Amino acid sequence: MRRVLPGSLLSVCFLSAAAACLTSDSAAAVPSLPSLPDTLRSTAASLRDEALQGTRAFEIVRSLTVEVGPRPAGSEGDRRAVAWGLRTMRELGFANVRAEAVKVPHWEPGVSTGEIASPWAQPMVLLPLGGSVATPDGGIEAEVVAVPSLQDLEKADPEKIRGKIVFLNKRMERARDGSGYGQTVPGRGRGAAVAGKLGAVALLLRSVGTDNNRTPHTGGMRYEEGGPRIPAAALSNPDADVLEAQLAHHPDDKPVRFHLVLGSRSLPEADSANVIGEIPGREKGDEVVLLGCHLDSWFPGTGAIDDGAGCAIMMEAARRIGALPQKPRRTIRVILYANEEFGLSGARAYAEKHAAELPKHILAGESDFGSGRVWRISSSVAPEALPLFDELAKLLTPLGVERGDNEAEGGADLSPMAPARVPLVGLSQDGTYYFDLHHTANDTLDKIDPKDLDQNVAAWAAVAYAAAEMPGDFGRAPEPDTLSPR
Amino acid sequence: MRRVLPGSLLSVCFLSAAAACLTSDSAAAVPSLPSLPDTLRSTAASLRDEALQGTRAFEIVRSLTVEVGPRPAGSEGDRRAVAWGLRTMRELGFANVRAEAVKVPHWEPGVSTGEIASPWAQPMVLLPLGGSVATPDGGIEAEVVAVPSLQDLEKADPEKIRGKIVFLNKRMERARDGSGYGQTVPGRGRGAAVAGKLGAVALLLRSVGTDNNRTPHTGGMRYEEGGPRIPAAALSNPDADVLEAQLAHHPDDKPVRFHLVLGSRSLPEADSANVIGEIPGREKGDEVVLLGCHLDSWFPGTGAIDDGAGCAIMMEAARRIGALPQKPRRTIRVILYANEEFGLSGARAYAEKHAAELPKHILAGESDFGSGRVWRISSSVAPEALPLFDELAKLLTPLGVERGDNEAEGGADLSPMAPARVPLVGLSQDGTYYFDLHHTANDTLDKIDPKDLDQNVAAWAAVAYAAAEMPGDFGRAPEPDTLSPR
Numbered sequence: 001m002r003r004v005l006p007g008s009l010l011s012v013c014f015l016s017a018a019a020a021c022l023t024s025d026s027a028a029a030v031p032s033l034p035s036l037p038d039t040l041r042s043t044a045a046s047l048r049d050e051a052l053q054g055t056r057a058f059e060i061v062r063s064l065t066v067e068v069g070p071r072p073a074g075s076e077g078d079r080r081a082v083a084w085g086l087r088t089m090r091e092l093g094f095a096n097v098r099a100e101a102v103k104v105p106h107w108e109p110g111v112s113t114g115e116i117a118s119p120w121a122q123p124m125v126l127l128p129l130g131g132s133v134a135t136p137d138g139g140i141e142a143e144v145v146a147v148p149s150l151q152d153l154e155k156a157d158p159e160k161i162r163g164k165i166v167f168l169n170k171r172m173e174r175a176r177d178g179s180g181y182g183q184t185v186p187g188r189g190r191g192a193a194v195a196g197k198l199g200a201v202a203l204l205l206r207s208v209g210t211d212n213n214r215t216p217h218t219g220g221m222r223y224e225e226g227g228p229r230i231p232a233a234a235l236s237n238p239d240a241d242v243l244e245a246q247l248a249h250h251p252d253d254k255p256v257r258f259h260l261v262l263g264s265r266s267l268p269e270a271d272s273a274n275v276i277g278e279i280p281g282r283e284k285g286d287e288v289v290l291l292g293c294h295l296d297s298w299f300p301g302t303g304a305i306d307d308g309a310g311c312a313i314m315m316e317a318a319r320r321i322g323a324l325p326q327k328p329r330r331t332i333r334v335i336l337y338a339n340e341e342f343g344l345s346g347a348r349a350y351a352e353k354h355a356a357e358l359p360k361h362i363l364a365g366e367s368d369f370g371s372g373r374v375w376r377i378s379s380s381v382a383p384e385a386l387p388l389f390d391e392l393a394k395l396l397t398p399l400g401v402e403r404g405d406n407e408a409e410g411g412a413d414l415s416p417m418a419p420a421r422v423p424l425v426g427l428s429q430d431g432t433y434y435f436d437l438h439h440t441a442n443d444t445l446d447k448i449d450p451k452d453l454d455q456n457v458a459a460w461a462a463v464a465y466a467a468a469e470m471p472g473d474f475g476r477a478p479e480p481d482t483l484s485p486r
Numbered sequence: 487m488r489r490v491l492p493g494s495l496l497s498v499c500f501l502s503a504a505a506a507c508l509t510s511d512s513a514a515a516v517p518s519l520p521s522l523p524d525t526l527r528s529t530a531a532s533l534r535d536e537a538l539q540g541t542r543a544f545e546i547v548r549s550l551t552v553e554v555g556p557r558p559a560g561s562e563g564d565r566r567a568v569a570w571g572l573r574t575m576r577e578l579g580f581a582n583v584r585a586e587a588v589k590v591p592h593w594e595p596g597v598s599t600g601e602i603a604s605p606w607a608q609p610m611v612l613l614p615l616g617g618s619v620a621t622p623d624g625g626i627e628a629e630v631v632a633v634p635s636l637q638d639l640e641k642a643d644p645e646k647i648r649g650k651i652v653f654l655n656k657r658m659e660r661a662r663d664g665s666g667y668g669q670t671v672p673g674r675g676r677g678a679a680v681a682g683k684l685g686a687v688a689l690l691l692r693s694v695g696t697d698n699n700r701t702p703h704t705g706g707m708r709y710e711e712g713g714p715r716i717p718a719a720a721l722s723n724p725d726a727d728v729l730e731a732q733l734a735h736h737p738d739d740k741p742v743r744f745h746l747v748l749g750s751r752s753l754p755e756a757d758s759a760n761v762i763g764e765i766p767g768r769e770k771g772d773e774v775v776l777l778g779c780h781l782d783s784w785f786p787g788t789g790a791i792d793d794g795a796g797c798a799i800m801m802e803a804a805r806r807i808g809a810l811p812q813k814p815r816r817t818i819r820v821i822l823y824a825n826e827e828f829g830l831s832g833a834r835a836y837a838e839k840h841a842a843e844l845p846k847h848i849l850a851g852e853s854d855f856g857s858g859r860v861w862r863i864s865s866s867v868a869p870e871a872l873p874l875f876d877e878l879a880k881l882l883t884p885l886g887v888e889r890g891d892n893e894a895e896g897g898a899d900l901s902p903m904a905p906a907r908v909p910l911v912g913l914s915q916d917g918t919y920y921f922d923l924h925h926t927a928n929d930t931l932d933k934i935d936p937k938d939l940d941q942n943v944a945a946w947a948a949v950a951y952a953a954a955e956m957p958g959d960f961g962r963a964p965e966p967d968t969l970s971p972r
Contacts (some may be wrong), residue, residue, distance in 0.1 A: 023649050066731040069608035076607075094968075121562075122555035122788070125927060222631070245552040245931075301700075302608070307499070366885035390735040441611060441700035444724040445731075 013230035034472030036391045043049035043469070044395050044462040047320055048083060048268075051458035055320070060088065060312035065445045072130075072299045073339035074106025074270035076461040081295050081341040085275030085311075085336045092219035092319045094277030094334065102349040104271040104339040107131055107300055109218070110263025112233060113206075117141055119254035120246055125214045126241045127265040127300060129188060129205065129221040129232040139261035140165070140231065142201050146247050150187040155195050162199030165258050166191070167206075169244055171237075174210040175247060178369065179429035184208045188234070189221050196228030202260050203232040212437035214238055216297050220342050221438045231262045235299030272296075272338040274346045279322040281331040281468060288357065289332045289468045290364035290422070291318055292413050292459065293339030294428055301443030305434065309456075310367035313335050316453075317460035319466070328468035330362065340368070344412060351416035358420035363467040364426040366411025367456065370438070371448045373460040378404030380424035382475025389425075390475060395462045399455060404428065406478070425467075427459055511767075520958030522877045529955070530881050530948040533806055537944035541806070544936035546574065546798035551788040551931045558616075558785045559825035560592025560756030567781050571761030571797075571822045578805045580763030580820065586843055588835040590825040592756040593617055595704070595785055596749025598719060600690075603627055605740035606732055610725045611700045614750040614785060615674060615707040615718040616828055617642065622676035626651070626717065628687050631735050636673040639680050648844055649684030651744050652677070653692075655730055657723075659793050660696040664917035666857065670694045674720070688746050690717040692726035697922035698726055699911035704784050704830050706926045715739040717748045733938030743937065758782075758824040762833060765808035767954065769819040775818045775954045776908070777924060777946065778899050780826030787929030791920065795934060795942075796853035797822050803946035804941075807954070814954035816848065823899045830898060837902035844906035849953040849960060851911040852897025853942065856924070857934045858916035860945040864890030866910035868961025875911075881948045890914065892964070896961070907962035911953070 007035045036044075068084050072075035082099055089097040107130060114124045145160060146167040153161075153168065168187045173180035185208050192203040207217035212309055216236040223229045235243060246256050275295060278384070281287060293310035298305025318334045321327070338346030351358070363381075378387045386406060393403045408426030437443045467474075491816050519723035522530075557563035568585055575583040593616060600610045630645060632653045633639045639647075639654065654673045659666035671694050678689040702722040709715045721729060732742050762782060767773060779796035783789025806821045807813070824832030837844070849867075862880055865875045872892060879889045894912030895901070923929045953960075 062731065066728055066735065067606045067607070069728070080606075120553045120555070120566075212930075212932045213701065214930070215700055238928070238932050241930070241932055242552055242555070245548065249549075249552065295634075430768075441725070442698075442701070444698075444727070446698045446724050446727055 019104040029180045034388060034470065036470055037468060040466060040469050041395065043324065044466045046400065047387040047465055048369050048395065048458045048462040051320065051454055051461055055085055055316050055454045055457045057312040057316040057453040057457050058448065060315055061304055061308040061448060062445055063088065064308045064311065065304045068297050069302045071295065071297050071303060073104040073272060073296050073345065074267065074341050078272050078296055081196055082273045082275055085295055089275065089315065092315060093172060093322055095278040095280050099273035099275055100349065100353060101345045102272050102274055102338040104345045105342055106267040107342065108265055108267065110134065110265055112262045114233065114258060114260045116243060116246060117257040117259045119250045119256065122160040122242060124243070125216060125236045126233045127218045127241065128262045128296065129234060130191070130218055131221050132232040132262060132264050133229045134264050135202070135231045135260055135262045139259055140202050141257055141259040142206070144243065144247065144258050145254045146244065150194065152190060152299050153191065156198060158198045160196065162287055164200055165202045165204055165260065167204045167243060168208045169240060170212055171206065172208050172435060174432060176430055176432050177428065178434055180210065181208065181435060188219050192221055192230050192232035193224045193227055196230040198402055200230055202230050204258065205232065205234045207237050209237065209435050209440060211440065212237050215440040215442045217230040217439045218300060220443060224277060231260060233260060233262060251259035272345070273335040274338050274350055275327050277334050279318050279327060279332040281329050282327045283329040285331050287330040288361045289330055289464050290335060290336055290363065291332060291464055292335045292366035292411060293368060294346070294413055295336040296339050296341055298341055298439045300441035302445065303443060303447045305370040306369045306438055308342070308451040309371040309453060313453060313456040316457045317464055320461050321465050330468040332464055332468050340413050344416065347413035348417045351394055355420070358422055361417065361422040361424055364414050364417065364422050365427065365460070365463070365483045366413050367427070367460065368411050368430055370431045370434040371452045371456070372432070372434060373402050373452050374427045374429055376402050376404040376428035378407040378408035378428065379406050380410065380477040381406065385474040388472060392463060392466045396459050397465060399459055401459060405438070418480050421479065423477045425463055425473040429456065460479045472486065489680065499831055517746040518875060520956065522952060522956055526763055526952060526955050529810065530952045534881065534885065537806060537940055537947055539804050541939065541940045543798040543939040543943050544934065545800040547794040547934060549574065549622040550794045550797065550930055551790045555788045556785050557781065557783050557827050558784050559590040559758060559787060559831065560753065564782055565759050568759045571733045571781055575763035575801065578801060579808055581668045581766050582864045583763040585759035585761055586835065586839060587831045588758050588760055588824040589755050590758040590831045591828055593754040593828065594651060594751055596751060597746040598750065600719065600744060602729060602732060603745045605736045605742065608728060610729070611702060611722045612725065613702040613704045614748045615678070615720060616704055616784065617707050618678070618718040618748060618750050619715045620744055620750050621688070621717045621748045622726055625745055626688050627743055627745040628731065630690070630729065630742045630744050632730065632766065636677055636680065638649055639677065642684060644684045647681065650686055650692055651688045651746065652681040652686040653690045653729060655726060658694050658696055658921060662916055662918050663793045663914065664920055666696065669919060674705050678707055678716050678718035679710045679713055682716040686716060688716050691718065691720045691745065693720045693723050693725065695921050695924065695926060696719055698723050699928060701926040701928045703925045704786060711894040717746060719746060719748060734807065761822040763820050763965060765804050765813060765818040767815050768813045769815040769834065771817050772846050774847045775816055775950050776821060776847055777818060777950055778821045778823060778852035779854060780832070780848065780899055782825050782827050783856045784827055784925045788926035788931065789929060791856040791929050791933045792933055793826070793854045795857040795939060799853045799939060799942040799946055803950055806943070806947050809952050814951055816954040818950055818954050819830050822956045826899050830902065833899035834902045841869055841906070844903055844908055847908040848904065849898050849905040849911055850896060850903065850908050851913065851946070851949070852899050852912070854897050854945065855915045855917055856920040857938045857942070858918070858942045859938050860885065860887050860913045860915055860921060861915035862888050862890040864894035864912040864914065865892050866894040866963040867892065872961040874956070874958060878949060878952045880947050881939065881952060885945055887903065887945060904966050907965065909960040909963045911949055915942070
């Protein structure tokens with residue numbers, strides 16, 4: 001568990017008896033308390049309420065999914081996405097629109113198939129995991145051994161694994177906050193490495209998803225440096241059910257055997273880019289409110305919810321602020337990050353290239369959890385700035401957004417900025433159905449309700465405007481090392 | 487419109503003043519009126535109510551989908567399904583279990599792919615329609631022309647179609663009774679024939695389904711004798727959306743072009759069989775109550791709802807009747823028909839081989855609409871037998887089943903018996919979600935709620951038992967030619 005420091009509690013403390021509540025260190029750093037002026041509140045409220053009447057966000061994600069479609073790092077789609085981002089940002093009126101070059105890994109899924117070979121032959125629907133090696137020509141056929149979890153695999157007797165195909169059969173649980181993902185995704189990331197060390201010849205993963213469609217989930221996986229590299233694929237949940245049932249019912253003299261053919265391959269590193277556009281600040285142009293999303297997608301779908309939606313939300317929120325009669329004091333910078341999915345290439349490149357500017361990044365947020373409505377706002381700001389953040393958070397109360405804690409992580413693409421202690425805002429979206437679609441062929445435009453996007457735009461526009469316009473700032477985020485490990 | 491002759495109305499008429507209500511023809515044919523004895527009602531009610539406590543139906547469809555899986559006519563899966571049917575019927579205690587040989591067509595989908603080639607290249611998910619010819623090696627690439635319906639295609643100017651790929655873009659509407667299917671499926675059956683005559687080079691069909699998954703729908707199509715034979719495939723609904731959007735937004739100088747590769751092929755006719763088992767009648771063994779379903783499936787799914795569910799329902803309903811302390815008077819015959827999907831081969835073979843027996847088929851029903859709950863009971867019986875059928879129908883009232891009309895069609899496999907005027911019972915199932923799954927890869931076991939199957943078993947067991955035990959019979963079904971054409 002990490003330290004729990006609810007903003008609302010701190011806020012009450014501060015108003016009543018600040019010195020008694022805060023540590024001496026942080027209390028000493030707060031000479032006076034800025035708050036949000038009425039004109040700011042009123043403008044933020046207008047941005048929020050007008051967005052609910054309808055925005056261009058759906059049209060943005062429509063054009064990305066229809067005119068680009070799948071755009072995994074390094075692919076032709078990725079290059080077209082960068083061109084789309086530059087063109088669209090310019091059309092939307094952003095300033096300083098540019099592509100900042102990023103080298104990205106390039107891996108292709110190829111043609112990949114599989115079937116249960118015995119006792120009861122059946123074709124299976126599967127996808128290779130991102131980064132998997134191919135099988136040899138003609139594929140691999142071997143007996144299947146089921147393991148209920150990565151923890152069980154780690155403790156398994158190598159005698160039972162050697163020469164077999166490991167079937168990692170853990171079901172993901174549905175939850176609004178997507179918490180089931182964290183419990184299953186380590187099997188995707190490390191399952192092949194662990195199984196390979198025990199002598200397995202391949203890994204089959206039950207899809208890390210909450211749906212029951214024949215649309216397998218994919219996503220990044222990693223081998224250990226110098227460790228064995230075995231092919232790894234995910235079965236759709238209904239296919240995993242059949243494999244599970246055959247394992248439960250097969251005759252003793254006919255073990256379950258699987259035939260797997262993966263045509264995946266790694267190619268040389270490719271050129272991609274972070275696409276950046278700005279609403280320049282009218283007074284403090286060097287201070288930045290960063291709104292992020294990622295431009296790449298996995299290969300099976302058109303990347304509508306992951307992360308076309310996030311890019312549409314952020315671009316449209318910033319565009320609406322830019323269209324105000326008076327721009328805010330600080331610069332709003334929208335970043336469409338390159339290659340979030342397969343190693344955070346764009347995020348690392350940005351943090352490195354802009355290292356000198358990061359102390360003037362006064363708030364950063366990322367939208368990368370689909371198109372579900374925002375229900376919570378969390379922060380990662382200096383403790384002494386919590387009252388100010390609480391004021392900002394209250395701007396979202398009419399949207400049904402509750403105040404979360406001060407442990408926002410803000411999104412994967414923001415993580416490389418952690419050493420610079422850039423303050424973060426996290427807007428939690430309803431993820432109840434997100435993992436029905438995430439990283440599958442079903443991640444397509446029809447899954448997005450435009451009104452949900454509008455609600456997200458309303459929330460981000462209000463937050464970004466307030467942060468860019470407000471007097472004072474949020475200090476720096478708590479030191480990463482002040483947090484206990486999870 | 488067909489004649490409307492609601493059973494409940496007739497029933498009321500009969501009880502009050504029969505001669506005034508019935509036509510002179512049918513009134514003259516009814517010397518006395520049998521009704522259902524109390525002991526029969528009580529046994530039927532027990533069968534019904536006990537089934538609601540749990541049946542073996544789910545286990546039956548589980549074993550079919552796990553141990554056989556896809557079983558299109560003529561395939562290896564089809565042969566294994568016949569063996570499964572024989573084995574399972576014997577295990578369930580049926581008598582006279584046999585396979586009656588049927589020749590079936592044999593067609594394979596092959597490896598089939600497609601993509602939008604321009605203006606914005608994107609891979610598309612599609613399946614060939616059942617019976618489609620292949621494309622030439624390397625596929626076909628041509629400009630796409632969208633047509634909103636088969637009717638519009640029939641009236642189209644050949645100049646606008648010639649050399650193009652026709653995209654038949656009609657959406658299916660969702661309805662409890664599945665009525666949207668009848669409005670769209672003619673495009674699947676005849677679209678390629680009509681487009682081919684106008685000079686089209688291929689047909690792309692928006693899937694005849696109500697889902698928004700990347701799981702295209704397939705199903706039978708036919709060319710005209712001597713007419714052109716062009717390749718035909720269905721796009722999933724989300725893929726059809728992308729094609730539609732590109733057609734709406736493409737630049738004038740860059741028409742939408744599609745590249746289609748179908749690897750489908752027709753093979754020589756193959757051997758299959760109707761699988762039959764019986765609960766022999768204790769008194770009138772030559773009189774038959776026929777319970778039908780079909781054993782074949784389309785290729786993408788495991789045929790759980792179409793029609794594993796129907797077979798499980800019928801086998802389990804009959805098994806429960808066979809397990810009674812005293813078997814009913816008449817024989818209950820369960821038929822797992824061969825090749826319903828691609829030409830009713832088994833149904834035609836049965837009607838021909840058993841032609842002499844059909845006058846003693848006193849009632850026939852088929853379960854072939856998934857696993858949704860029964861909500862209506864319809865008949866096709868002699869008008870003078872409607873009061874008796876109404877009594878039987880009332881056995882289902884506690885299941886929430888309403889009385890339908892006397893125009894039951896009973897199921898496709900029963901249609902070849904129409905000339906013999908075999909009385910029919912139709913149990914309408916809730917089909918609200920049926921066409922999300924029907925003929926797609928998503929037709930898998932996880933979509934079935936065992937409690938829904940139990941309700942179906944309850945209904946069929948009560949109906950079949952009552953028909954097999956009752957005094958009197960339902961006469962013969964109305965002459966087909968007394969009905970106006972639809």
